[in-house]
Amino acid sequence: MTALTHRDILAIRRDRGSSVLLFLTDRCPVGCAHCSVDSRPDSPRITDFALLESLVDELASMPELTMVGISGGEPFVERRGLTLAVRRLSEAGKRVVIYTSGFWAASPRAPEWIDRLLPLTTAVYLSTDAHHVNGQGPERFVNAARVIAGTGVPIVVQCIDEGDNLAATRASLTEALGPGWPERAELIPTHGLPHGRGSAHYAWQRRTAGRDFGPCDVVDATVVRYDGRVTACCNESVIMGAGPAALRRDATDGPAVGRAVREFHDDDFFRAIGSVGPGALTALPLHRDLADREFSSICGLCWAMTKRRTGGNRHDALLAALAGLTE
Template sequence: MTTPRWSVGINFDSKCNARCAHCCVSSSPDATANLDDQLVDRIVDQLLDCPEVREIGLTGGEPLIRRRRTVQLIGRITAAGRGVSCVTNGFWGVTQRAADRVLSELEESGLRELTVSFDDFHSQYISVDRIRNILEAARDRRIRIVVNVCVSTTKDASGLLQELGASLDGIQVTKFPVVPAGEARHLEDSEFRRRPITEGMLYCPGTQVIFHNDGFVYPCCSPSIFDTDMTLGRVDEDVRELVGRVERNALLGILRREGFRWFLDAIRSAAPDSPAATVTEVVSPCELCSIIFRDRTAVEAIRPLVDEYLARNRATT
C-alpha cells in the first residue's frame, strides 16, 4: 500500500477583489490569468487518481470570489478522502452572521483548514471588523483558522493584531516577510527585511507542486520561484508525470541532498561575477532560491559541475 505523501496546490485564478501592493502573484480585480474550469476538473480528477496525493490546496487570487465553484471543488476532494485547504483574504466577513454562513458552507463541503491572509497591505481593502467576524464565527465551527501576516520594514501589522485582540485567542498567527515577487517587486528596496545568509537559510523549507494560473507547474509554493525557469511542465500535461519530475529533476535532487551551499559554491567558482555569486543577504531561503535559479547565465555555467556531480553519485550508488 502506498503511503500518501504529495501535497499539491492549485492556483486556479488570479482575480481578486483587492489590489495589494505586496501581492506576490500580482492578483487584482482586473487580472485575467486563470485555468479554465474544465482543465481544473481534469487536474483534480487526475490528482484524486493518485493514491500518493494526501492534500490539495486551493488558492488564487481570491478563491471565494467564486464561492460556489470553490465549495464544489472542496466537496469533490474531501469526498475522495483527501485533505483540502483554502486561502482567502476574508472579504466575505461583512457581518458575523455572513461570516458564519460562508463558514457553514465550507464546513459542510468538508473543509477543515482555512488560511486568512491579513496584514497592513490587505487592510486597505479588507477591514479589521471583517476578519474579527470570521474569527468569532469560527468558534462554532470545526474549521481550523490560520492567520497569515505578511510584514515589511515599515508594516509589521502590530496595530492590526492589537485591534483583533481576544478574537485571536487560540488562533495560529504566522508572520512572514514580504518577498520581492509579483507586485512586491515595485516596493522600495528598504521594505524588504533582508538578513545575512546563515546556515539555516541554506536549505529548502520543502516542496509543494503548484498548478499555477500562468499555465505552468512549479515544484514549490513559494512565489519567488514563479520568477524562475524552474517549471515541471505545462498544466495540461499528465499529472503523475508532472509530479514525478520532482523526483527526477537533477537540480532539485542536488538541492534536496546538498542544499543551496552546493549551488553557491559552484556558481562562485564558475561565474564569480554573477548576481547569485555575490549575494550575501536575503529575505528568506525562498528568495535565495529565486536569485540562484533565475540567474540563467550562472545556471548554464555550472552545468558541467552538475553533470560531474550526477556521474560521481551514480558511480557510488
C-alpha cells in the same frame, strides 16, 4: 479528518511529494498595495472548467498526495471552482488547506455555500495586515475569524511583522474570539515579498554568497495553476512566467498535470535544493564559480543553477546521493 496546526502543515510540505498547492485564480477583489502576485479585481480567472475538473481529479487520484493547499489570488472569488476542488479532494481523503484574505465575510454570517465548504477543510490560513485593512476594513477579518472558528476548523493567521500589524491583529483576534483566542487560532508573523506590486514596497535586505545558502523550504511541494501550469515551487514570479523555463511545465489535461508534478518531485536537482540546499551544490565543479558570487535571495542562486542544466535529465546519481543525506 484530524485538524492540522501550522507546524503539521509545514511538516507535510517538507515531506517531499506529499503535497501540492492548487493556485485557483489570479483574481482578487482586495487590491492590496503589497500583493506579491499582482492580483487584481480584473485579473485572469478560471475559464476552462473541464481542464480544472480534469486536473483536480488527477490530484485526487494521486495516492502519494496527502494534502492540497488552495490559494490564488483569492480562491473564494471562484465559487464554482473552489466548491469543485474542496469537495472532490476531501472526498478522496486529502487534507485541504485554504488560503484567504477573508474578503467574503462582509457580514457576521457567511454565505451558505461557504458554511457548507469550510467543514470539509482541515485548516484555513487567514491573512491580514495594514494593507488588507486599508483594502477591505477590519470588520471582515473579525467576521471571517468568527465564521471559521464556528465550524471548528483551525485558523492560522498570517500577518506581516512591520509597524503595529501584530498588535492590531492580536486586538482583532481578541474582538473576534475573546481573550482565549490562542486556543482557536495561531498567529504567524511573515515578511513582505518583493514580487508583483510588493516590489514597490519591499526589497531583499542583503546579498549573500552562494555557498552560504541553506535548504529551500518551498521546493518540496509543486504548484498547479488552474490553467494547467505546473511549477517547481511557489515563487510568485515563476508562477507568472519569470525565471528559467525549466521551472515550469504547461499541461493540457489532468494526466499531463500528474506527470509534471511527479517529474518535479522526482527530480534529483530539486530534491537536492530542498534537502542540502543550493549552497552545498556550489562545491560541485559545475557551480563552483557561484560559491563567492552574491545573490539577493536563494531564488537568484537557484535560477542561475537551473539555467545551466542541459538535456532535461531529472536523474543524477551524485545529486541523488546528496539529496539523500537529509531526506
